[in-house]
Amino acid sequence: MKNYIKHQEWQIIEEGFDPHLNKISESIFSIGNGRMGQRANFEETYTGETLQGNYVAGVYYPDKTRVGWWKNGYPEYFAKVLNATNWIGIRVAVNGEELDLNTGKVLEFSRVLDMQLGTLTRKFIVELRSGNVLGVEAVRFCSLVDDEAGAICYSITPHNFEGQISIESSLDGDVKNQDSNYDEKFWTEISKTEQNSFALLTMETKKTAFWVSSGIHTEIHQNGAPLGLKPKFVSKEKYVAQQFTVDVKKGETTAIYKYAVNLSSENYTKNKMEAEAVATLQKIVAKGFDRMRQEQAQAWAGKWQNGDVVIEGDVAAQQAIRFNIFQLHQTYTGEDARLNIGPKGFTGEKYGGSTYWDTEAYCLPFYLATAPQQVAENLLIYRYKQLDKAIENAEKLGFKNGAALYPMVTMNGEECHNEWEITFEEIHRNGAIAFAIFNYSRYTGDQGYLAKYGLEVLIGIARFWAQRVNWSIEKERYVMLGVTGPNEYENNVNNNWYTSTIATWCLKYTIEAIELVKGMDPVRLTELFAKTNFKEQEETGHWQEIIDQMFYPVDEKLGIFLQQDGYLDKEQVLVKDLPASDRPLNQKWSWDRILRSCFIKQADVLQGIYFFEEDYDLETIRRNYDFYEPRTVHESSLSPCVHAIIAAKLGDLDRAYEFYLRTSRLDLDDYNNDTEDGLHITSMAGTWLSVVEGFGGMRIKEGALHLHPILPQKWTSYAFKIGFRQAVVTVKVSDKQVKLSNESNVNLEIHVFGLAHQLQANSNLELNT
Template sequence: MKDYIQHHEWRIIEPKFDPSVNRISESLFSIGNGKFGQRANFEEDYSGDSLRGSYVAGVYYPDPTRVGWWKNGYPDYFAKVINSTNWIGIRVAVDGENLDLARCQLESFERVLDMQDGVLSRRFIAQLPSGKRIQVEATRFTSIVDTDNGAIRYAVTPLNFEGEIRFTPYLDLDVVNADSNYDEKFWLETARHADPQVAYLCGETKKTGFRLGVAARFNLTLDGESKTPAATVHDRDCFVGQEVAIQAKQGQTATLYKYAALISCLNVAEGQIDAAACDSAAAAQAKGFDRMLAEHTAAWHAKWQQADIRIEGDVAAQQGIRFNIFHMNQTYTGEDARLNIGPKGFTGEKYGGVTYWDTEAYCLPFYLKTADPQVARQLLIYRHNHLENAIKNAEKLGFSDGAALYPMVTINGEECHNEWEITFEEIHRNGAIAFAIYNYLNHTGDADYLADYGLEVLIGISRFWRQRVQWSERRGGYVMLGVTGPNEYSNNVNNNWYTNKIAQWTLAYTAEALAKVEAEAPEKLAALLEKVKFNGKEDELAIWAQIREHILLPVDDQTGVFVQYDGFMDKELKPMSEIPAAEYPIHQHWSWDRILRSCYIKQADVLQGVYLFEEEFDLDTIRRNYDFYEPMTVHESSLSPCIHAILAAKLGYEDRAYKFYLRTSRLDLDDYNNDTEDGLHITSMAGTWMAVVEGFGGARVHDGVLSLRPFIPDQWRSYAFKITFKGALLNVVVNQEDVQIENQSDTAIELQLFDRSCRVEPRATLVHPVEAPALGQAS
């Protein structure tokens, strides 16, 4: 655990420069706008340890799969959102001496991410080897208004000399990926141009043929007065830039403004990329840094008006939740159904920047309650657009007749994960997608989506479950063999309770969805059933019903808990507290064989199902399973603490709920898992929001009705969150005495508050005393 980031309600502050944590800071201070993002690399040269990264959404490379033993069904490649053109580069020389913080003596340094404004800044005083002292102030942002543009203001002030400041703003396509399987470079230059006014580079990815054009322009001022010195043009393979020099007296400030435009073939036809990039950079320059910044910050303030969570009395908790909300909103905007959410977003290369089941299980609830319903709808349409490939993925594994297996890892619908216990066995991802469809409809009532998109996906997934189970004469029921549940510390197990449970639920929900569309849009249903050849060979609904009725969901006779999988109760069941502290995390200290034989759980497994289907279980059942499984959970997945926080809150384990919330909210800020340098845990950040709203706030949606059962941790004076639900925008404020629900919309809403039916009129506020949560005592 690291503790070098200052606590502040709205800012992430690094008060001094420590090269040993620079990669961590590069992740923490990353910025993005849904279309592209940038790690917090320095604009000037830096010869110290750094992971340089500029990433463009949807542009990827199929890096060849590397495995020791090839198995039928393996994907040929691992898709990666790759490092692209370095657009932030500004080489700085002082009287011929290059600025490099690895070779300077720093008198002061501060790096700040202002989350309220969406702006990254640095301020430092450096003494160069010659003894010359300069002050540098650098500010940059990736605009969420002009979404093709990034802008930089870079100011240098001589402090003890008069001399030449030389700037070289440049673009560089000669980039590498740290995780390239064969140290391959993924870009080929297709065009470049440089003159004194504009620099331009266009690259094309090998194999996939994505084109990205990047253009940049600059302005130069001295103490605010515009200067136009002659520029020396740099033009060589994969590199273009302009070099300008200006004489500055002691105390004068030379400022370079750099405007970049990133245009990909996803948004502009290939033959128009060059012109579009150059025109966009020119438009940004014409608008100017100050106006772009003002519009950008205003747009961020508007986002915060809808998505903010306010916590009084706990600055660490407040900073943590805003950090998570900030990165969720700069990673995905819902404007393009071809895009999705990578586990690292725009902050690093680990996991390839591609889509996992995390999107449906953790991210969708965040966008459902904090954004326009169209944002969540786009995430689901993304999966519908990949249905054909999901059917092909299933066919590769021997399934037929329209059975769909969505990939564990993908960017275009094809499976690209090459660990057999994940690729072939972690099939519960299908259930997460089905549940996300239910979740979306439960929140929005969007019947058109179900008829036009969702039902077809549900049928494909249900057909997969129908073929994946098999009848066991010995056990008198349907079994599911050779799977890996959410707990990846147990592979190739039989009858994982969560997988069986979500398969059972999906089959039931698909039948309900068919009946709903039949009642509301019979013509659409008829066309769909003909398209997918429903009931062609067998009575699918009857077989689904039989599977639902007879699928095995074992309960242990002695403990009364749901059995995680066959044989789990035969293990030596010991709490994680018996593991020596020096052996954490166990995946870095234990052999895989030892982990697989142990009882230890990476993340919520049975409890993931208890969380999703809690309305089916009484409080004693939830408590019994929580008290049994949580002590054996090592929380070595970033997705683990949030689910445990939500369930702990429901059970009245307030201290435990708060502990898990703080861990998940500050997972990256404090580098709990010693892996923040690889990039942030973007999808688990949505889980942090869930821990507050669903955990402390007790927010649930059942049968299309919103319910709230808030409590407040002792450490807080108050907290507040907003929920968007069926056209209403609610501001929920909880303090130690009461709950205030303010309807900030023109739509009245019926809801449940502490199990009582309430109506909140438009622009009205309901006040109700806080009630104690269900009492619980953890074993």
Template structure:
């Protein structure tokens, strides 16, 4: 666990430069706008350890699978979001001496991520080997006001010398992914050119033939006077640059501006791509850096009005939740249903930038409550549009009759994960997608989604579960063999309680959804049943039969649902008895030792009890929580938030707070020693859930919002906004009361604990006294 980030309410601050922490900071200080993003790499040359990363949403490469033993059903590739052209590059030489923080003496180093206004700022003083001292301040952002644009202002001052400064402002597309399976570079050059002050570099991905045009206008000023730029003396493949040579006097100020446009063939025909880039860069440059920054600040002000959470009395917690919300809003904006949320967002390459079940299980609630309903809906439409691929994925594994198995990892709907215990066995992802449909409709009331998209997806998933179970004569029940649950420290096990529970629920919910569509839109129901060739009498009967006779492992002595068959055969050691020197297990133990242990990576049984909490009384939940939490090592970023929410429901306020702080500061404090390869974006949504569903106890029941709140003793109060069925609410909770302000033109009935209240129209604040 690291502790070098200063705790402030609106800024992430690093003071002092430690090269050993640089890759962690590159992740933490990442910026993006939903369409593109970049790690916090330095603009100037840096020969030290670094993970360069510039990413363009939706552009990927099918990197050939690398495994030692090929198995039937393996995907041929792993889809990866690509490290794209580096547009921020500056090579700076003072009398021929390169500015490189790896070889300089660095002082007064400060890096600030301004979350309120949406930009990254860095300052430092560098003493070169010759003794020359240079002061530098840089500021850059990816615009959420215009998501094709990014901008940089780099200012320097020679402090103790006069001499010649050579500036090379470049765009470099000769890059590769660190996670390339065969050390292959994925880009080919299409065109490069220099047109006045603007450089153009167009690259095409191998195999997938995506094209990206990066247009960059560079400008240089000395003491506010514009300087001439010329084409680069060095010309090479996938590289374009401009040069400037200045004679400086001590304390002269040099300002370098780079405004960039990143456009891809996802949004423009390849024949029109460069022309569109010309228009975009002209549009941005006509405004200039300062106007673009003002628009960025205004756009972020609007974002925070929708999604901010205010915590009074706990700066570390306040900083953490804003950091998580900031990164979520940088990663996904909901404008494009072709895009989704990679577990690392635009902050690193691990997990390939592809889509996992994290989106449905963890991210949907955040976007439902903090953005227009269309944003979350687009995440669901993304899966609907890939239904045909999900059916193909199932067919490759021997399933028939329109059964759909959604991929564990994907870009285009095709499975591209190549670890057998994940690809073939972690089939609970199907259930998360079905639950997200239910969750969306429960929250928005948009039942029309079923007839437009949802029912077809549910039918495909239900058909998969029907074929995936088998009848056990021994147990006289339906069983599911050879699966991996959310706890990936168990592979190839039988009757994972969570997976069996999800499957039975899916079968029942599909029938319920079909009946609803039949009632509300009989013509659409006829269309869907014809399209899917649904035999309602036979298939519904089969699904009901399976759901009613599903087997669920249970331990009578402990009174808990067993994670899977044979779990109690394991030596039952508690996490508190593990030596700290042996954790994290995935970095200290052999894999077979982990598999033979009782230790749990993340919520598994408890994940199911979180989804279906109304099905279990508090004592059942408490027994299972106490049993499994004591065996959970939380070595998945997705784990602490679920435990925090359940602990809050059980009124274990201390544990709820501890788990919140762990999930909220997972990356800021590098809890699991893995932040250097990117942030845990999807788990950040769990941080929001820990507060709103945990501490505030927010639920949707019978179409109404319900709150069962408490305030952690470390806080004075907390407050947040909610969008709910056309209303915008501001909720504030203190130790003794909850106040809800309705900013919309319609009244809303709300439940607080066991009482109902009507929050009137307009900006009237109504306060309800809480028991102390």
């Protein structure tokens, strides 16, 4: 665990430059706007250790996975988010000597990510080998307002010299991914041109043939005024730049303003992309850096107005929750239903940048409560539009009759995960997608979604589960064989409790959804039955038989649900008894040893209890929590938040707070020694869940909003805002009081500590705790 990020409520601050931490900081200080983003690489040349990353949403490469041990049904490729054209490059030479923090002596250094303003600022003073000392301040952002654009102000001030500075502002398409095989590069050049003061570079991905057109405009200012210099254009393969040479004096600041755009063929026809890039570049250049930065601050103010969480008395906790919320908004804005939330967002390449079940299980509730309803609906529509591919995925594995298996990892609906025990066995992801439809309908009250989109998806998923189980003569029950649950430290197990539980829940919910649509829109139901060739009596009758006769492993003596058959055959060792030198297991132990151990990567049984807590009494939840948590190593970023929420429900504030801090500062403090690969974006939604569902006790029951707030000992108070069915409510919890503020024109019934209260429009309600 690292501890070098300064604690500050609205800023992420690094002081001093340690090159060994640079890749971690590149992840932490990443910026984005939902359409494009980048790691916090330096603008100037840096020859030290770095992981370059510029990313454009929706652009990927299908890396081939076929190998000697190929199996039927195995994915054809592993989709990779691609490192795209590097638009931030500003190469600087001082009197012929290149500026490079790896070769110069860094005298002062700071990096600040301002979460209110949406800007990244880096300041440093460096002594070059020649003895020349200069200061640099670089401010940049990816615009939320113009979401295909970014801007940089790079200011240079000589401290002890005068002379000449040469500047090369570039677009570099000669890039590769860190994990590319044999240093393969995935881009080919289409064109590069200069047009007046603009430099343009259009690149195409191999195989997938995505085009990305990038453009830059660079201005040089001194003493606050433009010099009016015309650039010299330089080009080579996959590279174009604008060169300037300026005379500088001691103490006089030279400012480089760089404007850039990245347009994708996902949004434009290829023959018009270059013209569109020019038009977009003209638009932002006309605005200028100051206006763009002002608009950026206003846009972020709007985000925080709807979704801030305020914690008083604990700066580390406050900084952490805002950092997680900030990164979620940088990654996904919900304006394009073709896009989704990659586990690393725009901060790194690990996991391919594709869509996982994390979105439905963890991210959807955040957007339901903090964004317009259409944002959450677009996350569901993303899956609806990929239903045909999910049916194809199931067919490849031998399933029939419209059974749908959604992929574990995908870019376009096809399965592209390259580990067989995940691809074939971690099928609980189907359940998370069904649960998201239920969660959306429960939260919004929008049952119309079921008729229009949701029921068709549910039928496909239910058909899969009905074919995936089989009848056991020995147990005289239906069983689920050969699966991997959320705990990926177990593979190919039988009767994983969570998978079986969510499977039968899906069958029950689909039957309920059919009845809802039947009463709401019988014409639409008839259309759906015809489209899916659905035989209601036959299929729902079989589903009900599975529901009634499903086998679930339990241990009566301990009073717990067994994670899977034979779990208690394992040597039962607690995590607290593991030597510190053995952690993390996934970096220290062989896979064979992990699989034979009792240790759990993340919530498994407890994931099911979290989803379906209303089905279990408090003592059942407590017994399972007290048994499984001590055996959980939390080596998944998705693990601590679920444990925090359940601990809060059990009134265990110490453990709830411990897990909240762990999930919220997972990347800021590099808990798992893997932040350098990129941030854990999808688990960041779990940080919000830990506060709102954990400490706030927020639940939706029978169409009503329920709260059961508790206050961690280290906090003076906390407050969060939620949008619920056209109402906007701020909840503030202190030691002796819960204050509710309805900031809308909608009256709302709200339940606090089990008692119903009428919260009138535009009114406050104060309750003693």
